[in-house]
Amino acid sequence: MLIQLLNGLVYGGLLYVLSVGLVLIFGLRRVVNFAHGSLYMLGAYIGYTVASLGGFWLGLVVSVFALTVLGALLDRFVFRPLQDEDPIVTMLVTFGLLLVLEDAVRTVWGKDFLTMAPPPSLSGVLLLTGTNFPVYRLAVIGIAILVAIGLSLWLRLSRVGLYVRASSVDPVTTGMQGVDTERLSATVVAIGAGLAGLSGTISAPLVALAPSMGGSILIDSFVVVVTGGLGSFTGAFIAAMLIGQVHNWGVVFVPSAAPMIPLVLMVLVLIWRPSGLVRAGA
């Protein structure tokens, strides 16, 4: 019982860190970033390589930093020039980016599957209600909670956070009040990409690394973003945790319908509240 609950938290936590990055980017740039899955993948690969040279934690830091820089570049050279275009154009460009990044990774790291061990300090198991539970999984839950707390403190208490919230509700008025929304967006897209790097690296010890690894988890995180309410940070947290649990209990109780349940949940939520669990900016 407890174990399955924890398992749900682990997957929910991973989904949260990935999807909150999507939410950030959507909130400020109104871009549905299809390349987010490949940023996650790139984060995992960078984490893998640096971790093999200098340990897991260095890998984590370098991967987040590298992706943050990439995010800033992405905003400057892709999202900003395209902001007056039809949203569909931007979406197609992000989809193209996904293909380019996958091929780039394939060229650099090759086509063979890679795996990465958790850091030695977290590689043991903990006896919980008679079952061995990997310590690393508990750490993933911890990291997700830290990200959630950190983000909400930043958004609620800092001046930049205030601007971000204002800008995601009404960018034009916020700009008129003297906020440099371009710089703000660059910061936010960079943070969003950095979070994709973070989620990639923390999931690297859990899944096999392959250039295509971003695809399947991206779909789950889109479900999270839509269920939570496009552009809502709290909504993304609630939806991620909910879908983590639903995914888990589905496998336990209704295995044949398990893959469908998160999607059914999304549809039900959208019928009940068409703008998602939490309305953006609320």
Add this chain to the structure above:
Amino acid sequence: MQINRRKVLVGSTAATLLSVARPRIGWAAKDPIRIGVPTAISGPYADLGNQVKRAITLAVDAANAAGGVDGRQVEVRYLDTEAKADMARQQGEKLALSGFNLLTSAIASGEALAIGPQLARWDALYVSTINKADDITGKSCVPRMFRVNRPDAADAAVVQPWLKQQKQQKWAILAADMAWGRNSGMSFKKAADANGRTVVGESYSPFGTNDYAPYIQKIADSGAEALWVAITGRDGITFAQQAKQFGLFDKVFTAGVSFIADNQVNALGDALKGVWGIINYSSTLDTPGNKAFVAEWEKKYPGTSPSNFEGETYVGMQVIFQAVQKAGSVKPGDVAKAMAGGSFDTIFGKQLMRQEDHQLLGPNFFGYVGEVNGKLKPIITMTVPADVATPPPDGSCKLAG
């Protein structure tokens, strides 16, 4: 003249020197052998496509270095199918119509099944080296399609004798939620019933699952003493990695099909140590042909040994070359005639290409992942001879000639 593997090896150095000086006209006297390879160069199965390419490159380079096959130069062209059936049909057509009409080595069974019905129209030939669906040599068989690798039925056939030797009574099944995984789960259940074992849990995980924790917990809760796994590729690695972290393999005896393939072992290392499974080909196989092949391989790709898929793809090349030799022609129709019912010298030994369904008869193996010279590899402990391992045709294949 029979081209003998050892002669090829010995003569290859001299031949390389000769081929430099040799005028191009020497090749032009006879039509070249043109091999078309519609395979996964990108997409989730790119890793398998890469293995196909390595094996074919080795075979072709060695053949050309030794003066060609039947006095003909061998040429290869690869086109990317992403392991998708519709793309396999398009790329197969492109290859065949541009003269590369001896096709081989698509990845997914669906690709072979899409190519099969077109072969007559394209005037081409297809040799499966990876595709496992029984239908390829069953109800969807066609005169121009052949298979050298083990079909699903051959994997099912080795489970029964192996299970009989195992002491575990309570088994759980975890398989991929696709045709292959479902089939494998079903045939394992049949084997378990026949041997008086109980199946205490059965789960099928969707393609692309990222979190196997709920499945692992379910297996642990089911009270199973042993687990049968039919998941491969990236999913298989993800599952093994997470199962290892939960300590599942220490508590539950684990075996599977396509689960301990070489690429999985290479990616996972220690996580799969001690896990059992069906092995279609192992580089540790003790035949003269295989020893020569492995030696040649290690020279060309230092620090590696051929994987199961690489071994099986190489067999495909051996069969194609020998059939061309026998036919004295590169016309797909002639080559197909030479292939059907023919006997071939492969790395497994002498093998017969069955006339009735175009399935190459071969042995199948069972073993575990262990250390050989400090490297983890699938090691064979049980060999099931060709006549048992390749079940007789079930009559669903009707080849009109």
